[in-house]
Every structure is written in structure tokens, then in C-alpha cells.
Amino acid sequence: MEQARLIPIHIMGTTYEVPDTLTILKAMEYAGFQLVRGCGCRGGICGACGTVYRFPNSHKIEIGLACQTLVQPDMYLAQLPFFPAKRSVFDKKTVQASVATFQALYPELFKCVSCNTCTKSCPMEIEVMDYVNAIMRGDIKKAAELSFDCIMCGLCTSRCPAEISHYNAAILARRLYGRFLAPRAKHLHKQVEAVTNGQYTGPIMQLMEMDRGQLKKLYVEREVEPNMADEMWEPQSKEHLLGVS
């Protein structure tokens, strides 16, 4: 591997020399920080390490996840591990997958000024403003799909002139979609019923009482669904399956 070069970065205004191969997160640790806030999965999915930075003489505010963004010379950075957001409580029994829900719970969404700063602030490249628009149009499915990769880091919310808590509205949209709009998994509910009715209790009891030798035999001989089999595949043996006693 090529030798890492030391470059200056400015953590909250203080200058440190760090290897240029590091992410912002690892560079902060290299500089001597023991992180408590601003560090989570270290793999770009938990949203703990939202970071804002700028370069000298540039007006542009850049954003990134500290665990995913490589350091660059002279970046002036600060982590934003927490930003207050609004999270409205809803009643699961009465809530509906409609625009009225958002009008009631997050009325500020409708004051969006279409500046698109939220989208520009998203480290996951989500079209944040587009999903806000989708909610306003009552297209909850679209909002759910557009926001699916959201890690709820809050960078969008930190920069919104209309003071919208985008990510909490987005997860509401996804939950409403998943609960009310997406087609239900009927086969799943049939299986729940079969378990509840005790259909599998006997066979499982038998397995629980078997010795290792018997279990091994069954394990080795069990029929394995081929990887390339399509959704219609059924095993030769219908033993211990739904509707077969």
C-alpha cells in the first residue's frame, strides 16, 4: 500500500495532522479523541456521525458521515451527532394513511419553501424534498419508497429553513405504507394460525425428544430447495407442512 501522507484538518477549528487515507472518524481517533457521541455502527447505516465541513475560502457547506468520508486537506469540520427534531405521537388505532394525518401531525411540512437544501444535505443521496412533496400530494407510497434508505442522521432537519423534521415524517410515511397500503402477506397469517392451532406442536415435540443420532439423520436427509428454484417450488415430501397431517 502506498505510504499515507499527513495532511492538516481542522476539527472544530483546531488543526491536526492526520494520514490522508483515513475517514473523518478514524482521523479524529488518530488525533486523540475518544468518541462517545458521534460514533455508532462505523459502517454508514446508523446515522450517528453526521458531519458538516467547509474548505477555506469556500462558501459551500459540505456534509458527510464521519465513518464514510475520507479526510481532505484543510477541511474545517464539526460533528453534528444530535439535532433536536419533532416526533409527533400518533394513535395506532385511528391513524390513517392519508395526507390528513400529516396535516395534523406535521403541519410544517406544508410550509416547505422548495429550497432543496434538505436533498443537498443528505449523505444517503435521498431526494428528500421530493418525498416531502410526495407527502403533500398524499402519495405516501412514493414518499415511503423515496425515503427508504434514510438513516435518520438529521442533517436535513438541521438545515431546513421551514423547520421541518423530515426524517420523522418519512418514517411515518413508511410505516403507514407498510401497514396499510402494501399488500398483506396472506401466507404468513395462515402459518400463524397453524402454529396457534397447534398443528406443529406434535412434530416439534418429537424433534425435541430425539437424540443426536436421530436428529443428524433427519438433518442430513432433509430435502433442500434448489437455489434456482422458482417461487412455485414444492418439496417431494409434504410431511409436517400446512394442511398435511
Add this chain to the structure above:
Amino acid sequence: MPYTPELKELIKKVEATRPERVRRKREGYEFPEMSLEERTELLRAHHPDHKAGSRRPIRIGVNKGYEISPEIVDLLEARSRVRPDLVDLMNPAYETDVLVVGGGGAGASAALMARKEGARVIITTKLRMGDANTMMAEGGIQAASKGEKDSPYYHYLDVIGGGHFENVPELVEALVMDAPETMAWLENLGCMFTKFPDGRLQSMHGGGTSRKRMHFASDITGAEIMRTLRDEVKNYPDDIRIVEFSSAVELVLSEHGECAGAVVFNHETEEYQVIKAKAVVMATGGSGRLHVQNFMTTNHYGATGDGLVMGYRAGVELSFLHTVQFHPTGAVFPEQLEGLLLTEKFRGIGANIVNVHGEQFVFEREPRDVEAAAFIRECAERGNGVPVPGGRSGVWVDSPMIDDLLGEGTVEREFLGKLKVYRRHDIDISKEPMLVYPTLHYQNGGLNIDAYCQTSVPGFYAAGEVAGGIHGENRLMGNSLLDVCVFGKRAGKHAARYATSEAKDGKLSLEHVKKYNEEIDREGVRTDRVSPMLLPDYSNPDVRKRQLSKDYCGTVGLKETYS
């Protein structure tokens, strides 16, 4: 960084064998699976569990003599972070019915169910609510949901076979029988699982499954489940209080020997406080950040095995900690992604594993321990590893063949998260394969529980990765997301029932911690270590050396005098 010219040259060897491998797979031909005997032999010779020096007997406590990873033994043979007589047990900072320790999938599930049973709940968690390995699980969640081809019976066989037939039967039963209901629960909470247009859940294989029963939400299944559970928890602010950046460090017992709360450490004010509770659910997760045998890890920053230490000091037995799960496919290139989990879904959907010559050497869907050991053998013994800049070696996951098998755009659709991560380093995983090596992934064992998540201490429950026995000596993919939900729910329900009926009020006590400290001295264990560890230390050792006043407390005096 993109692949080096040397690696690009080696990728050509993978491309050369790809058309033939795709053709054979289409025709239903797979690389032969190992027999049980071959598996056993391979594990003995090449799995890190069996390496000399990989285990050391515990010298104190209820499992005295049990040999497990030295990194865990070190924590068990350490003193408490607090001197018990300095803790103010008379004035708890909070009081509640059920205290849940840990804000991951198991903790959130437990809190929701405990609330449903009518209990007041506090969740105390080291970092933020939802900062947990659950968030990072990618591939899927198993459940025998398709009655025409699958049932809990076959799920049971797969689980116990994968666990080397050592699993606790009652726990396996709970896992597989609760699975369909748990999936329905998650669907009802609004999880966006990937479905066919008619609502049928899509499903695929994982290593060691006999039926395609792994359900998923694109390639961020864990994140989808975790953020939904977290959102649901936050929907009941009056009943469930969340205390963040507050790590539990000891259990508190009552004078009757029942669990009665915990001592917690506020990471920001650095004060220790007592939370009094009628029942406690331990849901602290795993211990990848202990870096057993210096392996890299896929785990969350806070995964330091705290619950094992607290439970063990209170007298709860540990089991199955003699095996550690290595995930076969941790990224080894580019360096910035080192240790990053590449979901097993890549192999489940059909990507081959190939060596430096572009040749297959193992069936891609062996159970995880077998698959990992095969990679290590290929690199270490057979010398067929791909040399990685920096001195490591690895093997290829042939991701581009997924598009060849299932159509252009499949990688982008099914693995969008990973595609984006690699794209930041100028690698297109739909065109170029990924370099991997086994990485520390899962704590197979932990605190002993029964099927109601009850431990041997009344009022003390455990759920999720901190508990042991469900997965025996090796967990299958997709059973961990299931585990945290199934056992989290069970723990919450039974802890709440206990709290609202059986729990007795009594004087709080840390006598068990005192006794444990005394046993350390009596057994002649010399240690200046305190545990739980709470956070790993990745700060620069050179900087640490210059932190000369670390042992001082502000301007007041030596830390010794107050801790």
C-alpha cells in the same frame, strides 16, 4: 480507492471462469456441499475457535474452569467499575417496573411488550436508542412463513444442525414457533419487507437453510426493523422512558436476592446513578469490539459484552461462549471498509466464492463457521488467497455473476446500500467482485435463560445476543434478527408479569459485587482491570502516552480517592 492494477489483473481470472460457472448454476449444478465429517475436520483444523491459545479457563464465579476466549475471561476476572459501598442505594435516580438495559432490537421489543402488559418501562442505553448490531444486520430474518413448502419443523432442523446439535431444544422451539407471529407483528408495525405484487413475502436461502425462508427489506433488513421498533417505542413517551448515553455497569439485587435494578454510568457527567426496578431485562447485545484474536469486526461501537459481566457477577451461568462466530464475508479492500459486513444475501442469491485463480473451492452456502474456516484454509494453508495491499489476503465474492444469473440491475436493486458504499471508493460491485476475509461477527453464547428468558436470578431476564443456547455453537444467518424480536418480546412480557405480580420490595444491595471482588483476591487473580469495558479505545496510543493527568479528577485530586 479503486482496485489496484495488480488486483484488476487478478479480476480477469474471475471473469474468465464466470460464464462457465453461471452456466452450471443455471443448470442446477452447485459446488458439492461438505459432509458432516468433512465439516468437523475442517473446523478443527482451521476455525479460529480451535487455534492454540484461543481459550483460557475462568478462575472465578459460577463457571469456574470453563474455557472461553481470553478477551472475555479478562473482563470476567476484573473488578467492578464502582466501589459498592460508595453507591448511594437509598436514593435511586429513577424508579420503574421494568428496566431494560440496551436499546437495540431485543431491548426495544422487550420495552414494547412490557408496556403492553401494563408495566412502566425505562430503557437505559450506552449510546443512542437504536445504536446496536440490529441496525447493522443486513441480509434478512428467517421465518417458516410459506406453508406449502416450509414449517417450523424444518426451521428447527436447520437451526439445530447449524448449531452442531448442541442447542437448547426449548429455546430452538421458541425461536421457530414464534417466528411467523413475529413476522406478522413486524408487518403490522409497518416494516416494509420486500414483497411480490400480491403481498407474498420474497424469501431466499441463507447458509444452512433447507428452504428459502429468509425474508428481507432490500439489503437493510436490520435497519428497517430497528428504526421501526425505535419509532414505535418513541410513540409511547409516557410509558417508556429512554435514558441515552447511560451504560449499566452493575445489577442491583434486593435483600431477598431478587434483581432490583442497576447502577448506570452517565457518559457525559461521569456520575453513577441507581435505577430501581421490579424486574430487569438484559439486552446489551454482543462483544465483537473485544476483537477476539485481533480479528476485525462487523460489530457496533458499543458491542463490548457488558451484560455478560453484570450477569455473571450476579451469579448467572454462561454457556456456548467457547465458540465465536466469524462472518465469512468481511470486506478487506478498500482499507477504509475493512471489517465491513457484506451480507450473506450475496451468497444466498447465488454469488460464487472463488480464489486467486478464479476457481471455486467451497459451496457458497455452507453454515457460517464452515464457510469461514474454508476461506482461512484457502488463504493460509493452500496459498490460494488473493494478496491484498497491506499484507492481508482474501477471496472473491463474485457479485457481478448475480446480474448474469438474474438479470441486469439485480445487484443495484437488491444491494443498493452496498453498491453505494463501494461506489464512494470507485468500485462498481455489479461489474467487479468484492474481496473478503472472515470477520468477528457474533457471540454465539451468553447468559443462560429458559424459554421465558428468565435467568437463575429471580426478576432478571435476558434476551438477544447476550443470551446463550438458542443457536448452539453456531448461528445461522437470519436467525439473529428473529432471535432479538422473539426473545425480546418474551422477556418483556414475562418481566412485566413478574414485576406486576411477584416482585417484592426490599432493601437494595450490591453485596454480590463485593463478594465477587473478594473472590478475585481470594483466587489470587492479579488485575488492575475494571469491567464492563463500555467502549473500545481506538484513540492514538502516542496521544494516550502524553495524557499525563488522566488519573486526576478535574482539579480536585487523584481519581483513586473518589472511585
